[in-house]
Amino acid sequence: MAYSEKVIDHYNNPRNVGSFPKELLGVGTGLVGAPECGDVMKLQIKVNLDTGVIEDAKFKTFGCGSAIASSSLATEWLKGKSVEEAAKIKNTDIVNELKLPPVKIHCSVLAEDAIKAALADYRGKWGKKEAAAGATAS
Amino acid sequence: MALKFPIFMDSHSTTPVDPRVLEAMIPYFTEKFGHPGSRNHPFGWEAEAAADRAREQVAKLIGARDPKEVVFTSGGTEAINLAIKGVAEMYREKGTHIVTTAIEQRAGLDVCKRLERLGYQVTYIPVGADGLVDVEEVRKAITDKTILISGMFANNEIGTIQPVAEIGKLAKEKGIIFHCDATQAVGKIPVDVEAMGIDLLSATAHMIYGPKGVGALYVRRKNPRVRIAPMIDGGGHERGMRSGTVPVPLAVGFGKAAEICREVMAEEGVRLKALRDKLQDKILSSLDEAYLNGHPEKRLPHNLNISFAYVEGESVLMGLNKEVALASGSACTSATLEPSYVIAALGVGSELAHSSIRFGLHRFTAEEEVEYVGNRTVEVVTRLREMSPLYELAKEGVDIKSIQWKAQ
Numbered sequence: 001m002a003y004s005e006k007v008i009d010h011y012n013n014p015r016n017v018g019s020f021p022k023e024l025l026g027v028g029t030g031l032v033g034a035p036e037c038g039d040v041m042k043l044q045i046k047v048n049l050d051t052g053v054i055e056d057a058k059f060k061t062f063g064c065g066s067a068i069a070s071s072s073l074a075t076e077w078l079k080g081k082s083v084e085e086a087a088k089i090k091n092t093d094i095v096n097e098l099k100l101p102p103v104k105i106h107c108s109v110l111a112e113d114a115i116k117a118a119l120a121d122y123r124g125k126w127g128k129k130e131a132a133a134g135a136t137a138s
Numbered sequence: 139m140a141l142k143f144p145i146f147m148d149s150h151s152t153t154p155v156d157p158r159v160l161e162a163m164i165p166y167f168t169e170k171f172g173h174p175g176s177r178n179h180p181f182g183w184e185a186e187a188a189a190d191r192a193r194e195q196v197a198k199l200i201g202a203r204d205p206k207e208v209v210f211t212s213g214g215t216e217a218i219n220l221a222i223k224g225v226a227e228m229y230r231e232k233g234t235h236i237v238t239t240a241i242e243q244r245a246g247l248d249v250c251k252r253l254e255r256l257g258y259q260v261t262y263i264p265v266g267a268d269g270l271v272d273v274e275e276v277r278k279a280i281t282d283k284t285i286l287i288s289g290m291f292a293n294n295e296i297g298t299i300q301p302v303a304e305i306g307k308l309a310k311e312k313g314i315i316f317h318c319d320a321t322q323a324v325g326k327i328p329v330d331v332e333a334m335g336i337d338l339l340s341a342t343a344h345m346i347y348g349p350k351g352v353g354a355l356y357v358r359r360k361n362p363r364v365r366i367a368p369m370i371d372g373g374g375h376e377r378g379m380r381s382g383t384v385p386v387p388l389a390v391g392f393g394k395a396a397e398i399c400r401e402v403m404a405e406e407g408v409r410l411k412a413l414r415d416k417l418q419d420k421i422l423s424s425l426d427e428a429y430l431n432g433h434p435e436k437r438l439p440h441n442l443n444i445s446f447a448y449v450e451g452e453s454v455l456m457g458l459n460k461e462v463a464l465a466s467g468s469a470c471t472s473a474t475l476e477p478s479y480v481i482a483a484l485g486v487g488s489e490l491a492h493s494s495i496r497f498g499l500h501r502f503t504a505e506e507e508v509e510y511v512g513n514r515t516v517e518v519v520t521r522l523r524e525m526s527p528l529y530e531l532a533k534e535g536v537d538i539k540s541i542q543w544k545a546q
Contacts, residue, residue, distance in 0.1 A: 003456070011453070011456055014525060017525045031541075033543070033544075034543035034544065035489035035492075035538060035543065036487065036488040036489050036543070037469075038468060038470065038477060038488075038489075038492035039450065040528055040543070041527070042527035042530075059525075060525050060526060060527040060530055061525060061526070061527065062449065062526045062527055062528045062529075063450050063453065064452035064453050064468070064470040065453050066470075067450075067453075068453060103470075
């Protein structure tokens with residue numbers, strides 16, 4: 001199968017590979033996929049707690065070139081977005097940008113799932129902190 | 139030697155035509171173009187003689203007593219179809235049960251699946267972790283309705299060489315026809331239909347440095363005389379088993395390729411095994427959690443199949459494909475989007491099937507190429523592991539299997 005130039009570029013020069021400490025309050029971690037299906041993505045966001053803006057994003061992916069490119073692109077797009085804006089990223093945006101063929105659409109779906117999971121993890125932590133803060137105040 | 143790119147290391151899919159083979163073929167496209175069935179003029183005689191010489195060359199390579207036992211087909215797939223379907227139809231009155239293995243190539247499995255839909259029963263013998271079929275399992279699977287045992291000589295992914303002679307002996311003992319798919323073994327390791335008790339044997343030219351488009355089915359004529367129903371009806375060529383004009387230039391190429399293999403096989407096998415072992419040592423000594431698939435000794439000398447834990451096969455190929463042609467058992471590289479059923483049959487878990495890479499050396503593989511491919515493979519796998527969340531988890535001491543993964 002021939003890959004689009006953008007997929008090849010992300011594969012050869014993946015953006016934002018790495019990890020943040022999961023326990024940090026501003027960090028949201030999404031881990032989606034399954035090893036037996038051949039793809040697992042870990043996507044993390046680091047949110048500025050004052051502004052609610054995603055300051056940084058990182059990923060690690062086990063999967064084909066299109067899965068690596070989809071998650072690499074997602075981290076690029078997440079940076080600078082508010083948490084609300086980030087939730088609007090759709091897998092179809094990734095498909096269009098990377099020109100993924102039909103058999104690779106599941107890679108973009110997985111990337112969208114990873115974004116959602118990271119956002120949910122971040123919100124979950126934040127909710128717990130507020131609940132804890134509330135409990136102390138009373 | 140200056141390396142020429144891309145390096146071809148996918149010789150289980152096909153091989154380049156040997157220049158000597160091509161040279162032998164060329165006259166049969168042009169001045170010697172006759173139809174081997176034309177009995178009344180020199181063009182026909184010449185063509186028939188050429189086809190018969192090719193038949194003899196192929197027969198010699200596989201230890202057949204009589205060149206008439208070699209039936210030319212369009213390739214390995216057709217030979218396998220003709221063998222299994224031909225026996226199924228011819229012996230239907232005798233029984234409707236076939237014993238085969240779980241790791242046959244697609245042609246073998248798909249023919250059996252079709253026969254199941256037509257009312258036949260098929261037993262698929264599993265293989266051990268080393269890819270070997272247990273002959274006792276074959277024995278246990280046989281019933282009084284069994285008409286055929288069909289199994290590979292050597293596997294196309296992991297190169298594991300089956301105990302063919304023992305299966306042949308069992309088949310004789312039970313009076314059951316034994317078909318062996320030897321497309322990967324012929325010309326690479328000794329194959330002898332007489333010594334090994336093989337009744338039907340499938341082979342293809344393009345796996346032994348011959349042309350694509352021609353193969354052969356060996357059909358035993360004595361002890362026992364095997365009869366098969368033809369799939370293609372027509373002029374009754376190939377003793378009525380395969381109608382259609384024999385493609386003389388291709389058959390001549392097949393014959394020449396067989397003759398060369400017979401001469402060089404022993405030496406070539408030693409050379410390729412040494413190179414293969416070098417590649418294997420380089421990779422396994424440089425990387426942790428890289429696993430050899432298949433039997434460590436009982437395998438084709440030019441085959442190497444390794445699973446690289448925590449990286450996906452297609453991504454490995456993508457990192458190499460401008461420089462090296464390889465194959466993977468990853469779902470993303472298969473037409474069916476399923477990971478390799480051969481690697482999965484070894485019981486290693488499908489995540490390692492996704493991570494498998496197959497290296498296939500061949501007659502024209504140079505030592506420098508092996509060194510280059512070994513080094514680049516290690517580099518690419520290392521780079522991909524640095525971006526693998528599974529490798530990170532494993533390094534943190536997390537058991538990947540303990541995580542509740544949500545499959546899509």
